[in-house]
Each structure stands twice: as C-alpha cells, then as structure tokens.
Amino acid sequence: MAATGRILDERPRIAGAGEARMLVETVLESLAALAHLVGEETELVRAGRLPEAMTREPRKTELAGIYMRGVEQVKLNAVALARFAPEQVKRLKEAHHAFQGLIETNQIVLATARAVSESMIRDLAADANRPMRANGYGPTATVGAGVFARPNSGPLVVSRRL
Structure with a gap:
C-alpha cells in the first residue's frame, strides 16, 4: 500500500503502457485502502x-482526497489509458462500481444510526417533559382536589457512549 501515500498532485500525460498501468494501479491501491x-x-x-468509528474520519478524508486526485488524472488521460491499459481500466471501473455499493451500504447504516439516535432523544425528551401526577391529586381526585403535582423535574441521565 505504499502507493496510497503518494500524493497525486502532478498531472502527467501518459505516454506508454508502463505509465498507464502504474497510474491505474496507484488509483486502485488508494481505492482499496479507502x-x-x-x-x-x-x-x-x-x-x-x-x-471508535469517528476516529477513522481524518484518514478517510485523506484517502478520499488521494483517490479523487487519482480519478482526475485518469480522466485527463482517458484516451491514453484506454489505448495502453484497457484491462486495468476495466478493473478500475469494476472496483469503483463495487465501492459505490459499499458507500450506499455505509450511508444506509449511518442513516439508521441517526434515526435511532433521534428517536431515542425524542423519547427521552417526551419522558422528561411528561408531567407526573399522583393518583390522589387533580380535578377528578377526591382527596386534595385542585392540587397538582409538579412536573417531573427529577435528574436526567444521558449516556454519551451510545
């Protein structure tokens, strides 16, 4: 995975089969790492x-940048790559397609986690704001009629490890 560390800032023009294969392999390595x-x-x-998942974010951003720069180089050299390395280009397309499926799964998992978190917060807020009345109090009670208990103002505990 040494190639994933290469920063693809230059925009060289591909002039031969070796350069074409090297470019595609470098992009494939960065895509595999990502x-x-x-x-x-x-x-x-x-x-x-x-x-723990959030600790991956900086490296993911770095790898995504490397991959996108590689994709830009592939686009700039599309004609040469098709001529010099058609099989590697095919592999790159297949890998990119598989990556898109992985990203879709990732987005579904993240959306589910977000929905569950929001639901938990809504339920917690609803419980915290629900007034607590003793059965013996209130307008329909026979003992202490007209006296209401205070809303639930007990302690609220939230776990930051969810």
Whole structure:
C-alpha cells in the first residue's frame, strides 16, 4: 500500500503502457485502502461503537482526497489509458462500481444510526417533559382536589457512549 501515500498532485500525460498501468494501479491501491476504511467504519457504526468509528474520519478524508486526485488524472488521460491499459481500466471501473455499493451500504447504516439516535432523544425528551401526577391529586381526585403535582423535574441521565 505504499502507493496510497503518494500524493497525486502532478498531472502527467501518459505516454506508454508502463505509465498507464502504474497510474491505474496507484488509483486502485488508494481505492482499496479507502474501501477498507469505509468498511471498518460501517461495521463499527453497526456495532454501536460510534466514538471508535469517528476516529477513522481524518484518514478517510485523506484517502478520499488521494483517490479523487487519482480519478482526475485518469480522466485527463482517458484516451491514453484506454489505448495502453484497457484491462486495468476495466478493473478500475469494476472496483469503483463495487465501492459505490459499499458507500450506499455505509450511508444506509449511518442513516439508521441517526434515526435511532433521534428517536431515542425524542423519547427521552417526551419522558422528561411528561408531567407526573399522583393518583390522589387533580380535578377528578377526591382527596386534595385542585392540587397538582409538579412536573417531573427529577435528574436526567444521558449516556454519551451510545
């Protein structure tokens, strides 16, 4: 995975088969590293290990940038790549397509985690704001008629590890 560390800032023009293969292989390596990291993040979120999943964000951003720069180079050299390395281009397209599926799964898992979190917060807020009345009090009570208990103002506990 040494190529994933290469920053693809230059925009060289591909002049031969060796350069074409090297460019595609470099982009494939960065895509593989990014896919691995996104897969890890997805599994961590699925397991409810959100803080650990969040630690992957800086590296994911870095790998995504490397991959996108590589894709730009591939676009700039599309004609040469099709001529010099058609099989590698086919592999790159297949890998990119598989990565799109992985991203869709990741987005579904993240959306589910977000929905569950929002639901928990809504339920917690509803419980915290629900007035608590003793059965012996209130307009329909026979003992202490007209006296209401204070709304539930007890302590609120929230776990930051969810």
